[in-house]
Amino acid sequence: MPRRQPYTLRFNPKLSLNASGKHVRDGLSSTLRTGDNLWVSCDERTSIERLRLTGPREFGQHCSYELTELLDLPSDKTEEIDIEGLAEGEHYLWIVGSHSLARKKPDADGKDPAKEIARLAQVKSEANRYLLARVPLLLNPTAGDYELHREAPHPTDPTQTLRAAQLRCTDDSNDLRDLLADDPHLKPFLAIPGKDNGFDIEGLSVTPDGRLFVGLRGPVLRGWALVLELLPREDKHGRLRLSELPGATETYYKKHFLALGGMGVRELRQCGPDLLLLAGPTMDLDGTIAVYRWPEALRLPQDSLIGPDKLERLFDVPHGFGPTAGQDKAEGMALLDEQHVLIVFDSPTDDRKPTPQAVVADAFKLTDTLG
Numbered sequence: 001m002p003r004r005q006p007y008t009l010r011f012n013p014k015l016s017l018n019a020s021g022k023h024v025r026d027g028l029s030s031t032l033r034t035g036d037n038l039w040v041s042c043d044e045r046t047s048i049e050r051l052r053l054t055g056p057r058e059f060g061q062h063c064s065y066e067l068t069e070l071l072d073l074p075s076d077k078t079e080e081i082d083i084e085g086l087a088e089g090e091h092y093l094w095i096v097g098s099h100s101l102a103r104k105k106p107d108a109d110g111k112d113p114a115k116e117i118a119r120l121a122q123v124k125s126e127a128n129r130y131l132l133a134r135v136p137l138l139l140n141p142t143a144g145d146y147e148l149h150r151e152a153p154h155p156t157d158p159t160q161t162l163r164a165a166q167l168r169c170t171d172d173s174n175d176l177r178d179l180l181a182d183d184p185h186l187k188p189f190l191a192i193p194g195k196d197n198g199f200d201i202e203g204l205s206v207t208p209d210g211r212l213f214v215g216l217r218g219p220v221l222r223g224w225a226l227v228l229e230l231l232p233r234e235d236k237h238g239r240l241r242l243s244e245l246p247g248a249t250e251t252y253y254k255k256h257f258l259a260l261g262g263m264g265v266r267e268l269r270q271c272g273p274d275l276l277l278l279a280g281p282t283m284d285l286d287g288t289i290a291v292y293r294w295p296e297a298l299r300l301p302q303d304s305l306i307g308p309d310k311l312e313r314l315f316d317v318p319h320g321f322g323p324t325a326g327q328d329k330a331e332g333m334a335l336l337d338e339q340h341v342l343i344v345f346d347s348p349t350d351d352r353k354p355t356p357q358a359v360v361a362d363a364f365k366l367t368d369t370l371g
Contacts, residue, residue, distance in 0.1 A: 002315050005363040007342060009040070009051060010060035013357050018045045025359035028344040030204075030267065031332035032086040032093075034146045035139065038334065039093070040344060041083035046073065046128065048083070048095070052145060057363075065148045067095070070135050070164050074127035074171060081128045085204025085215070085268070091138060091155060091162055093148060096204045096214065097131040099177060100194030123193055130174040132212075132232070132240065133166035167232065167240045175242060176230070179252055185226070189219040195284045202331070203227075203268035205275060207298050211245075213275060215265030218282040223262045224305075225279065229254035247302040256300065259308040260292065267333040269341070273298045276341065276366075278317070278333040289317040289330045291341065291364070314367055317343055324349050340365055 009025065016024050022044055029043040036053040047066050051059035067073065067081065085096040101123050106116035136149040154160035167175050180186045180199070192198025194217065203215025214228040230253050232240045248254045258265075264282035266289070268275055275297040281287035293312040320327035332344040344361045345352065352360040 002364045002366075004318075005057065005340075005365075007057045007059065007361045007363055008354065008358050009038070009344070009361055010054075010058065010062065010355075010358045011049070011051075012062035012064075015049070015062055015064040016357060018042070020044070024049055025353065025357075026348065027346055028348075028359075029082075029084050029202075029331045029346060030086045031334040031342065031344045031361075032088060033334045033336060033342070034088050034137065036144060037146045038342075039086055040332065041086060041095075043082050043084065043098070043346075044080050046079070046081050048086070048093070048148065050145070063145075067135075070148060070150050071131070071133050071166055073131070074169050079126050079128045081131050082126070083131075084200075084202040084217075087204040087206040087212070087268075088137060089206035089208065090210070091136060092134040092206075093137040094134045094204055094206050094212065095131060096133075096201055097129040098194055098201050099130055099174070100198060100200040100218075101125055101192070103193040103196065125172045127169065127171045130169040130172075130177060131166060132174065132176060133164065134232075134240070135164045136162035138162075163234075163238055165234050165238055165240045167242070176253075179242065179250075183250065183255075185221060185255065186219070192219075194218055197282050200264075200282070203265045203278070205268040205270045207270065211298075213268055213270075213297070215268045215277065217264035217266060217280075220260075220262060220264050220282045221257070223259065224257040225260045225264050227256040227258060227265060227268070227275075229256065229300075249303045254300070254303050256297075256304045256306060258292075258294065258306045258311065260290075260311070261288070261308075263288065263290070266331055269333055269335050270298070271335065271338075276314075276333065276335075278330060278343070280319075280330060286319055286321050286325050286329075289319050291315055291317065291333070293367075312367075315364060317362070317364075320347075320349060328352070336363055 027042040052061040054060040082098040087094040104119040104122040110116040194200030200217040202217040263279035267278035280289040
């Protein structure tokens with residue numbers, strides 16, 4: 001395992017708590033670096049958080065962007081998006097929700113056991129989770145920060161205007177889920193909650209030619225994880241539509257099955273023609289979390305089955321166990337530079353919280369094979 005380098009992320013106390021009082025640092029789900037800015041998402045809110053490099057191993061100057069002001073979400077401001085993936089490409093920040101169903105959580109110490117058992121039979125659908133969208137992302141040369149906009153002039157082409165757009169969605173689905181409803185591999189899992197090995201998106205990467213790679217935490221099929229490849233385009237009404245994808249068996253999406261030893265995808269990051277994957281358990285349990293390199297992932301002409309000999313396991317990431325069970329769950333991974341990735345954690349231990357408004361993330365050096 002490579003040596004970890006701690007990075008401190010500092011948050012603004014006025015922006016840090018959601019409606020239920022949960023701190024943003026306790027639910028980090030994805031992270032992305034653009035220039036001196038580090039973007040992070042928390043799965044229990046409707047905002048994107050921006051930090052700025054303030055020291056050799058420190059990000060601060062917390063700024064929050066409310067997505068209800070940048071996008072037309074199907075539900076209200078109080079319903080979480082469950083953001084699980086961020087990506088950057090061609091002056092846009094891409095955002096994806098989990099697209100998953102959620103099972104009610106019982107309280108083992110509840111006064112009425114029958115009531116708590118009944119909660120385990122309750123499955124809910126939340127419309128904001130079915131979000132796949134892009135938002136204009138532009139560098140403010142004066143401030144030195146990247147900023148989000150609903151609409152903005154293209155920075156180098158005066159004939160173009162950048163506009164926020166999203167895939168068409170309804171209260172209980174969107175265009176992507178509607179397509180997958182007939183998929184021979186995924187159809188049975190769309191009605192199963194994400195934490196039960198059901199359909200659950202975690203991880204997003206965008207290529208220079210506009211393709212999206214979407215990582216699935218679940219389902220994992222007989223040990224094989226799944227990454228979807230999509231090609232969204234803006235239609236004449238300013239909405240995103242999935243276009244036909246050359247080489248795809250299912251016309252509008254490719255399926256790439258990866259032998260990750262029974263783990264699902266937690267994050268995706270592009271590194272040249274390769275993809276880096278953060279992989280971990282699909283179920284709600286403590287288990288191995290590892291970073292893989294998937295060589296030439298961006299150049300596959302058709303659906304693929306990627307065996308263990310075609311993947312490089314770079315290193316494992318520490319996770320909670322024993323007295324820290326259920327904590328330090330690696331959820332997000334950003335490329336700090338060509339040689340380092342930054343890992344952020346959901347449910348961080350107290351040791352990762354040096355002050356009331358800070359949390360410690362871990363940077364790891366990649367192997368020389370990334371070139």
